[in-house]
Every structure is written in C-alpha cells, then in structure tokens.
Amino acid sequence: MAAEQIKLEVVTPEKAVLSEDVDEVVLPGSEGQVGILPGHLPLLTGLGIGEMVIRSEGGERRFFVDKGFAEVLDDKVSVLTQGCEGVSDIDIEHAQEEITVAEEEIARLEAQTEVAEDEEELLERYRESLKRARTRLVVASEGEDRA
Known part of the structure; x- marks a missing residue:
C-alpha cells in the first residue's frame, strides 16, 4: 500500500462489501460528512443514512450507506453498516x-x-x-x- 492511500473495509451483517486501498473516503457521519485521508487521527464515529464517496486513481465511486459505525486506525478505515449499495445495486x-x-x-x-x-x-x-x-x-x- 502506498503512503498516499488508506485501506478501506466495509462490512454489513450479510457480507464484506469492500476491501481496497483508496486515496480518500467521505462518510455520512451522524453529525455531517466526514472526510478521511491517509494519516488521519484515530476516530470512532457513528454513521447516519447517507452517501459514501470513495476517491482513488483520479476516479470517484458512490455508495448508499445505512447507518453504522466507522473506525479509523493506522491508515485503515473500517465501516460497519446495516447496508451498503453501489450505484449499480x-x-x-x-x-x-x-x-x-x-x-x-x-x-x-x-x-x-x-x-x-x-x-x-x-x-x-x-x-x-x-x-x-x-x-x-x-x-x-x-x-x-x-x-
């Protein structure tokens, strides 16, 4: 993993949805959007119903997220959510x-x-x-x- 990237893992009760290196992830925090870049300080936050945006390699992908929690530790973001759907889903x-x-x-x-x-x-x-x-x-x- 390059120093400019952060590991993103997204898990729902049914399955592991994503596990990849990204440049940035924007999450629907319970109090507003939360942007996370490599080197972010440790964080534990609740997630609301909203949109998760993943940026990597100059591109951007969007996902629907249905509440949950996100933890940021050591250049890794773990998202535990009730539901996560990509645009095509x-x-x-x-x-x-x-x-x-x-x-x-x-x-x-x-x-x-x-x-x-x-x-x-x-x-x-x-x-x-x-x-x-x-x-x-x-x-x-x-x-x-x-x-």
Missing part, C-alpha cells in the same frame, strides 16, 4: 415505491389529531424509510455521471 423502481408508501403513511399519521405512542414510532420508521429511499435515488443519479 440500487433498485430505482423499488426506491420510488418506498417513497410513495412512506409519504402516504406519513401524511395519514400526521393528519390525526392525536397520535398514540406506538404510532409515533411508526411515523419515525416511515420517515427513516423515506430518507433511505430518497438517498438511494440521489446516490444513483449522481453516480451515473461518474461511473
């Missing part, structure tokens, strides 16, 4: 259907004058589902230009 039709369902259910629940506690949790799940679907579409559309 994103099902655009399914994401659009998820948006429609989530928006309808959110509108229905928000229209109620009083929302029970269990419905509040349901409302939050629909909001997260909406965010996931919208993020997948953004990643897919941005990735088409660069792939």
